[in-house]
Amino acid sequence: MLLEIDHLVVRYEKAVLINDISLGVDKGELVSLVGPNGAGKSTTLRAITGLVAWEREIKRRSTQGDILLEGRVTFDGERIDDVPAHEIVKRGLVLCPERRRPFRELTVSENLWAGAYLEKDKRRSKERLEKVYDLFPVLKDRSRQISGTLSGGEQQMLAIGRALMSEPKLLCIDEPSTGLSPLLRQEVFDKIMQLKGMGITILLVEQEVSTVFKMTTRNYVLSSGKIIAQGSGEELMENEVIRKTYLGL
Amino acid sequence: MNILISGLITGSMLALLAIGFSLIFGVARIINIAHTAFYMLAAYSIYYLSVRSGVNPLLSMLVAVVAVTVLGLLVYLFLIDPIREHEGAVLIATIALAMVFQEVVLLTFTGDYRTVDFLITGFFTVGGVKVFYQQMLTFGVVLLTLVALWLLLMKTKLGLAIRSMAEDREVANLMGMNESRLAMITMGISVALAGFTGAVLAPLTVLNPYMWMEPLIIMMAVVVLGGMGSIKGSFVAAFILGFTEAAVVFLIPKGAFLRGSVALTIMILVLLIRPEGLFGVAFEEER
Numbered sequence A: 001m002l003l004e005i006d007h008l009v010v011r012y013e014k015a016v017l018i019n020d021i022s023l024g025v026d027k028g029e030l031v032s033l034v035g036p037n038g039a040g041k042s043t044t045l046r047a048i049t050g051l052v053a054w055e056r057e058i059k060r061r062s063t064q065g066d067i068l069l070e071g072r073v074t075f076d077g078e079r080i081d082d083v084p085a086h087e088i089v090k091r092g093l094v095l096c097p098e099r100r101r102p103f104r105e106l107t108v109s110e111n112l113w114a115g116a117y118l119e120k121d122k123r124r125s126k127e128r129l130e131k132v133y134d135l136f137p138v139l140k141d142r143s144r145q146i147s148g149t150l151s152g153g154e155q156q157m158l159a160i161g162r163a164l165m166s167e168p169k170l171l172c173i174d175e176p177s178t179g180l181s182p183l184l185r186q187e188v189f190d191k192i193m194q195l196k197g198m199g200i201t202i203l204l205v206e207q208e209v210s211t212v213f214k215m216t217t218r219n220y221v222l223s224s225g226k227i228i229a230q231g232s233g234e235e236l237m238e239n240e241v242i243r244k245t246y247l248g249l
Numbered sequence B: 001m002n003i004l005i006s007g008l009i010t011g012s013m014l015a016l017l018a019i020g021f022s023l024i025f026g027v028a029r030i031i032n033i034a035h036t037a038f039y040m041l042a043a044y045s046i047y048y049l050s051v052r053s054g055v056n057p058l059l060s061m062l063v064a065v066v067a068v069t070v071l072g073l074l075v076y077l078f079l080i081d082p083i084r085e086h087e088g089a090v091l092i093a094t095i096a097l098a099m100v101f102q103e104v105v106l107l108t109f110t111g112d113y114r115t116v117d118f119l120i121t122g123f124f125t126v127g128g129v130k131v132f133y134q135q136m137l138t139f140g141v142v143l144l145t146l147v148a149l150w151l152l153l154m155k156t157k158l159g160l161a162i163r164s165m166a167e168d169r170e171v172a173n174l175m176g177m178n179e180s181r182l183a184m185i186t187m188g189i190s191v192a193l194a195g196f197t198g199a200v201l202a203p204l205t206v207l208n209p210y211m212w213m214e215p216l217i218i219m220m221a222v223v224v225l226g227g228m229g230s231i232k233g234s235f236v237a238a239f240i241l242g243f244t245e246a247a248v249v250f251l252i253p254k255g256a257f258l259r260g261s262v263a264l265t266i267m268i269l270v271l272l273i274r275p276e277g278l279f280g281v282a283f284e285e286e287r
């Protein structure tokens, strides 16, 4: 397995956000993590990319409560649960965060360069930039525009492009289609399929379950911090209880 | 003309101070009240070196800036960094630090007013107004520094990281930017700017142990007017306030003491009418 999460627990004070989950993603897979709002999907992605530990550090330093973070996360054969957030991307794991979060005051191309921050070889970064522009031509057209002025769809493309600039082995994407028009959603999903076709391993968090289940190799259903089901899209859709109670379909 | 010259000089000086203050606030959310105290220390270091010890004035300036920067980094490492996430504590600690600097200066140099010689003497007159070469020199050097700073921020990888971190430190972390390292570097740049401002201003001003207070107030007004954390805002606001101040002094010659209160008034008005300032963005929650 490229990514293995083993008995992950996340607690903020008394609130249990993640309650002992284990999951894995194999090389080349497109795996989804779905579930109702507040299930803990984003927290899972934040935990594996070091952001929960980072937040814990801040809380401790400012003496504003504590976070409990337990479990083992292995990536590419190495444990990464105690690697600081800013070193995770070095290992080849990157998160395209919820709500896209481009650096709004920076231009489009500056955002992309920021994504390749750790690449010392400027030529290599430049090559990646061209690849991202090929994938998202709209970003090339708007390369000098301030990112805050982009439309939601463009910002999502930018956020994915920025994450790709680190040339990740595993790309985690948190709710890329949320807040977009149906047309743009489809475009985002097409791009994700294109990335999969290029051999990029993806862990995708989404609300748009019916579309996502057609794209993925495997899926995990998360609810109240627990994995309550997993399997192929078809298998999960066959299960009436899961379909109605947890996926709202 | 008088307003123009002193507005430009004060404005560019304020810009240097305010940008330095904004930088470290943006990157690490550190409100460094002692910022202008570093500026005072640099001015006094030059006085000590060039006037008392007879060291070459230019060399004194260089030594002063380097020494103040090193001191700033030590202060950061041992005082600020451990409490960095605790805004209230940082505020109190840096106020205390400024007081300590003030007392040290008071004990070492007494409260007497001190002056540092001009680097170049002489003046020319434009429209009946005396312009000292020293004023032009200071203005030129400050302007050059502002340009260099702009290039650093806009054209280098370090600048990109500083701007990214200032905007969204969580995402900056995801991109592999090391927060503590950047905060340290930014603190160095910030204090170096304060020291540099003190160094180039020293010949044009009168040194006393309380000289950090007034620029602190005006600098805060600049930062609030420009928008907390916005570098562009600090720049524009610095010149606005620089000219306002010069105009006040010019229009009410006896009212020079009003400068601080004008700045404070502007600051309060901005806070009431448009708290995010000219260019600031209303702070978004980090999550």
Ligand SMILES: Nc1ncnc2c1ncn2[C@@H]1O[C@H](COP(=O)(O)OP(=O)(O)O)[C@@H](O)[C@H]1O
Binding pocket: A012, A015, A017, A035, A036, A037, A038, A039, A040, A041, A042, A043, A044, B287
């Ligand atoms: N910083 C936080 N402090 C406390 N509780 C939080 C925090 N962030 C999220 N939560 C809570 O944790 C739960 C899981 O959140 P999240 O992982 O964002 O869910 P999802 O992404 O599946 O919608 C939610 O109930 C949310 O309210």
Ligand SMILES: [Mg+2]
Binding pocket: A041, A042, A043, A098, A175
């Ligand atoms: Mg979420």
